[in-house]
Amino acid sequence: MLTIIDHPLICHKLTIMRNKETGTKDFRQNLDEIGGLMVYEVTRDLPLHSVDIETPITKYTGQELATKVVVVPILRAGLGMVSGIMDLIPTAKVAHIGMYRDEETLEPHPYFEKYPPAFADSLAIIVDPMLATGGSSIAAIDMVKKQGCKNIKLVCLVGAPEGVKAVESAHPDVDIYLAALDDHLNENGYIVPGLGDAGDRIFGTK
Numbered sequence: 001m002l003t004i005i006d007h008p009l010i011c012h013k014l015t016i017m018r019n020k021e022t023g024t025k026d027f028r029q030n031l032d033e034i035g036g037l038m039v040y041e042v043t044r045d046l047p048l049h050s051v052d053i054e055t056p057i058t059k060y061t062g063q064e065l066a067t068k069v070v071v072v073p074i075l076r077a078g079l080g081m082v083s084g085i086m087d088l089i090p091t092a093k094v095a096h097i098g099m100y101r102d103e104e105t106l107e108p109h110p111y112f113e114k115y116p117p118a119f120a121d122s123l124a125i126i127v128d129p130m131l132a133t134g135g136s137s138i139a140a141i142d143m144v145k146k147q148g149c150k151n152i153k154l155v156c157l158v159g160a161p162e163g164v165k166a167v168e169s170a171h172p173d174v175d176i177y178l179a180a181l182d183d184h185l186n187e188n189g190y191i192v193p194g195l196g197d198a199g200d201r202i203f204g205t206k
């Protein structure tokens with residue numbers, strides 16, 4: 001299922017990120033903030049279980065999260081969303097998937113993976129600002145599933161219809177969250193209107 005989280009605060013911050021005049025510092029800050037705002041909605045259906053505590057006044061049966069959460073950034077650009085998410089879920093663990101897209105073929109190339117213990121029993125929240133052809137996201141979901149993980153959500157900032165369709169057909173069980181569904185991919189595989197190369201804008205590499 002595809003969910004577009006178009007909260008006014010997210011739309012405002014995303015417009016700042018899309019602006020080509022926005023520099024590395026503000027790009028990174030707004031990406032981080034949007035990551036936090038999106039995860040609030042992404043975690044809306046997390047299961048809870050009862051826990052008995054005592055308030056300063058009396059005994060009380062409260063609720064706490066019943067599932068472990070692992071944030072899975074796709075390197076490099078996904079790293080830009082991690083700290084905003086960790087602000088809201090400080091107990092989350094972080095797995096890393098290194099992946100780059102060949103500029104000619106647009107094929108994804110994995111180069112690194114590292115997962116925390118008990119990953120298979122956790123909710124995996126895969127994060128990457130850009131969902132273009134969908135190749136990188138599909139490959140990352142394949143890798144996460146290979147670890148035995150069954151509860152997976154994909155959180156991207158900007159998506160192209162082509163990429164959404166590809167992920168939905170490869171992994172119909174994975175919920176997709178976007179801040180915006182853009183118009184199309186150009187001849188170089190970039191999202192239009194998009195925001196350019198997210199990794200380069202985060203890390204100042206171009």
Ligand SMILES: O=P(O)(O)OC[C@H]1O[C@H](OP(=O)(O)OP(=O)(O)O)[C@H](O)[C@@H]1O
Pocket residue numbers: 074075076077078099100101102106108128129130131132133134135136137163189197198199200
């Ligand atoms: O949907 P796709 O067509 O696969 O494209 C999207 C991928 O491309 C970008 O990564 P890139 O390869 O530029 O790596 P980087 O994050 O290191 O810059 C982006 O961050 C996604 O991972």
Ligand SMILES: O=c1cc[nH]c(=O)[nH]1
Pocket residue numbers: 130132189190191192194195196197198199
């Ligand atoms: O528009 C795009 C497409 C892929 N990767 C990016 O960083 N931007």
Ligand SMILES: [Mg+2]
Pocket residue numbers: 077197198199200
């Ligand atoms: Mg890049």
